[in-house]
Amino acid sequence: xxxxxxxxxxxTALILAAGAALGIVTILSVLGPNYAQxxxxxxxxxxxxxxxxxxxxLIVQPANSWSSYGYxxxxxxxxxxxNARQWSSAMPRSAATVFGITxxxxxxxxxLLHATLTLWGQFFDVLGMYLVGSFMLVSGLSxxxxxxxxxxxxxxxxxxxxxxxxLIVEPEVRRWLFLVLLVSAIIVEMAFARPRRAGVIIGFxxxxxxxxxxxxxxxxxxxxxxxxxxxxxxQGHAVWHLLGATSIFLTFSYYRSERRGGA
Numbered sequence: 001x002x003x004x005x006x007x008x009x010x011x012t013a014l015i016l017a018a019g020a021a022l023g024i025v026t027i028l029s030v031l032g033p034n035y036a037q038x039x040x041x042x043x044x045x046x047x048x049x050x051x052x053x054x055x056x057x058l059i060v061q062p063a064n065s066w067s068s069y070g071y072x073x074x075x076x077x078x079x080x081x082x083n084a085r086q087w088s089s090a091m092p093r094s095a096a097t098v099f100g101i102t103x104x105x106x107x108x109x110x111x112l113l114h115a116t117l118t119l120w121g122q123f124f125d126v127l128g129m130y131l132v133g134s135f136m137l138v139s140g141l142s143x144x145x146x147x148x149x150x151x152x153x154x155x156x157x158x159x160x161x162x163x164x165x166x167l168i169v170e171p172e173v174r175r176w177l178f179l180v181l182l183v184s185a186i187i188v189e190m191a192f193a194r195p196r197r198a199g200v201i202i203g204f205x206x207x208x209x210x211x212x213x214x215x216x217x218x219x220x221x222x223x224x225x226x227x228x229x230x231x232x233x234x235q236g237h238a239v240w241h242l243l244g245a246t247s248i249f250l251t252f253s254y255y256r257s258e259r260r261g262g263a
Contacts, residue, residue, distance in 0.1 A: 002201075002257055003086045005077070013077035020072050020104070024111050025058070032116065033058045039119040042171055048117055049237040050222045052230035064114035067238035070245035071107030071128075075100040078252050090198065090258040092149075095139070099255070102131040103248050110241060123167065126174045130163040132248060133181035139255070140188035143196050182212075199259035208250035215243035 033056055041048060051061045059065050078100030082093045089096070106128035112118075113125035134156055142152040163181070167174055186209065194202060221227040222236030229235075 002253075003084070003088070005081065009080045009084065010077065013073055013080050016076040016080075017069055017073040020076075020108065021069055024108060024115075028058055028115055035060065035116045035118050038116070041113060041117050041119055041122040043122070044117055047223065047225070049114075049235070050225060050228035050230055051114075051235045051237065053117060059115045060117050061114040063233045063235040063238045064241070065111050067235075067241040068107045068110035068114065070242045071110065071248065072104050073107075074245045074249040074252075075103030075105075075107065077249070078103060081256070088260070089256045090260045091255045096252070096256065099132075099135055099252055102128065102135050103245070103252075105131050106248070107241075107245070119171075122171070126167055126171075126178070127164065129178050130160060130167070130181065133178055133185055134159045134163065136185035136251065137181060137188060140185055140193040144188060144192035197258045198261060199257065200254060201257040202254070204250045204254035204257060208247040208254065211243050211247040211250060215240045215247065218243070 043049075049061070049064060051064050053060045054062065079097050081087070082096035082100065087093055087096075105124075109121075109124035109126070109128035113121040115121065138152055138156045138159065141147060141155070142149075147155065163177060166177060189205065194200060194205075218227075218236045219240040222240070227236055
């Protein structure tokens, strides 16, 4: 049975996320606020979401930036749970910790994009998404095909390297590549890996998919200007971030629910 999350664990994760936020603000203070000196993100030629850029500010899109820390909090909470004394999941502590780190990378990369709207910020934003998606796909493949941990790590590194290369060579296909990666991970997990996970609570995974689907709907409404208030701190893209963080944590909860001694 999964252990409940304690107030102490949540508080620890919150403090760590706050520390990460302070670190990012410090980095931005060194690099900005004159982000015009850097190559702009590719979205600046079309539309970088609804929120109006505060040109000259240290954080160009505040709502979209601060909401990204939802991923950071979720990632640190995963790490705190994985290193708790009462950890009893079939998911190795090391794998849970790595998954937490990938969630943190999504959040920090997203902050760097929305705070600067630079090409290097965009790179780190997409990198985090690739790290998470690759983890999910390799986790499913390794469970389904019984791939040893050492080979699974090599596969993960190779997949991430290929995706990063594609991101550098052809950045415009980044969203389509992530969509293919995510859909592939879901299909492999639900059709092939799940039957091999003893006692896993599938409801967590399905809830994560639903959260991501709702988030994607809101993302489209925001990106296409259908529901848009540029100067408001309530942004659809910020909601996308918070729902995305929820989805990742629900996926983690699914992995965490697997009992030891399964097939």
